[in-house]
Amino acid sequence: MSDYLKQYASMQKLFYDEPSQTVEDLVGNYDYHENFPYETHLLHRYGDIRKPVLADPARARGFEIGCGEGRMIRRMARLLRQVDGADISEKMVRAARSRTPGSEIFLSGGTDCGGAPSSSYDFAYCAISLQHICVHDTRAAILDDVVRILRPDGCATLQFFFSRYYPYCRTAAPPANESFLLDVHHLDRLHARWFENRWDAAGTNSVCDVAFGTQDIPEVVGDVGRWFGEVELWFHDISIGRPDSRGNGRPRILPEVHPNCHGWEDAWFTHMAFFHLREPRK
Numbered sequence: 001m002s003d004y005l006k007q008y009a010s011m012q013k014l015f016y017d018e019p020s021q022t023v024e025d026l027v028g029n030y031d032y033h034e035n036f037p038y039e040t041h042l043l044h045r046y047g048d049i050r051k052p053v054l055a056d057p058a059r060a061r062g063f064e065i066g067c068g069e070g071r072m073i074r075r076m077a078r079l080l081r082q083v084d085g086a087d088i089s090e091k092m093v094r095a096a097r098s099r100t101p102g103s104e105i106f107l108s109g110g111t112d113c114g115g116a117p118s119s120s121y122d123f124a125y126c127a128i129s130l131q132h133i134c135v136h137d138t139r140a141a142i143l144d145d146v147v148r149i150l151r152p153d154g155c156a157t158l159q160f161f162f163s164r165y166y167p168y169c170r171t172a173a174p175p176a177n178e179s180f181l182l183d184v185h186h187l188d189r190l191h192a193r194w195f196e197n198r199w200d201a202a203g204t205n206s207v208c209d210v211a212f213g214t215q216d217i218p219e220v221v222g223d224v225g226r227w228f229g230e231v232e233l234w235f236h237d238i239s240i241g242r243p244d245s246r247g248n249g250r251p252r253i254l255p256e257v258h259p260n261c262h263g264w265e266d267a268w269f270t271h272m273a274f275f276h277l278r279e280p281r282k
Helices: 003-016 023-027 030-035 038-043 071-076 090-099 136-149 214-224
Strands: 061-065 082-087 105-107 121-126 150-162 168-170 185-187 228-237 271-280
Touching: 003 090, 003 136, 023 030, 023 090, 030 071, 038 071, 038 150, 038 271, 061 071, 061 136, 071 082, 082 090, 090 105, 121 136, 136 150, 214 228
Parallel strands: 061 082, 061 121, 082 105, 121 150
Antiparallel strands: 150 271, 168 185, 228 271
């Protein structure tokens, strides 16, 4: 691992191993994510239950990239035969091993899947983990290892943040009169674009994340295609009814745990993006 990737991994470990924070606090927005239908979106193309990504989930062995304290492992284990995972945080790994006793939980070095066995998994996935990694080279190394642990006929679903406007973020809720709707955006400099390497980021988990926009889609799909022969991409809108956090703007319209209402109007994301991936390039 290069020195700059080591520096970034060291920051991540310190962030997630912070002793004063509970694992739930470190995960963040726990109630929202518990209410989001990740199983449906991870295991079905376009979130359509008529289009499963696995022929027989009950016989499949799954692996979670960046499993945290095991929240999604517990949920996915109800549907798959076996679910293992890896995380960079020793604190999270200890919690996951305690809370998911039927799973193998591996400690990651930050660019890998830990000691997970090669060519052993039918399905790999991530939910609210890779989106927090603002270093493209780190994500690339992780995908190298995901391909290693997948069976030749295995598949994966990866979740990221997307905004139709990125790298621009809404500056405030758009003012309107009977004739015009004016929407003002500013260039986001806090988070990373897809191919950036922000190895010197001061934090993670929404301190410095990665996102991509509409104009980035062809290049992003092409990039992910370096690891998988088949790439499908779709989006779930999480920007509906969000509050305007600036001044005395619009209040929240939908409940905080509503699957379509996450964050705030000037956030760097408007959608969750789901990549359905097949044909790992072994």
